[in-house]
Amino acid sequence: MAATPEVLWAQRSSKTDAAKNFIYLTISVPDIKPENLKLDLQSTSLTFSGHSDSLKRDYEVKLEFYDEIDVADSKKNHTAKNVEMVLRKKELKDEFWPRLLKDAKKVHFLKTDFDKWVDEDEQDEAPEEDQGNMSGMSGMPGMGGDMASMMGGAGGDFGGIDFSKLGGSGMGGEEPEEEDDDDEMPELEEDEEAASSSKTASKIEEVN
Secondary structure, X not given: XXXXXXXXXXXXXXXXXXXXXXXXXXXXXXXXEEEEEEEEEOOOXXXXXXXXXXXXXXXXXXXXXXXXXXXXXXXXXXXXXXXXXXXXXXXXXXXXXXXXXXXXXXXXXXXXXXXXXXXXHHHHHOOOOOOOOOOOOEOOOOOOOOHHHHOOOOOOEEOOEEHHHOOOOOOOOOHXXXXXXXXXXXXXXXXXXXXXXXXXXXXXXXXX
């Protein structure tokens, strides 16, 4: 018998901007190969089934949405851990959906995605990149992107510190100068001895 996967969701809403009027939906099932995944998205429903090789289990779930979505403008991203989706709400409204599913009955597998959730009156303050654009997502796989660009192309400059200007050990280049000072100390002592000998010889001459 197939198991029901955990489903996480969050949402944004807008009456004027379709790009800000969407549902975040994540189906948490690890290690499902593309050939073992079936995803049927309709305007009012979503049917998912898949087989996890590592867990050796079949999963399936069907969701009946509270309202319609725009299938053509929805996107997905299949990773080794889950299937992520951005589902565009068909009707532009400022108000949130009161729930994800048509049936108000609570189901154990559906949970709020607190990493993405914001309150309805605070969504305008969400970061600019958090607008459901998901440019790397496909229209129903691969997020793309490389770590170098995510790190801002740090290179040798990290947090304003240019490591290339530090000493060979990475801890500053003052130590060699301190060693040079130590090497010069015996020469100073010799100069003092020479000066002392000169003064003694001068006194001997005066006595004579």
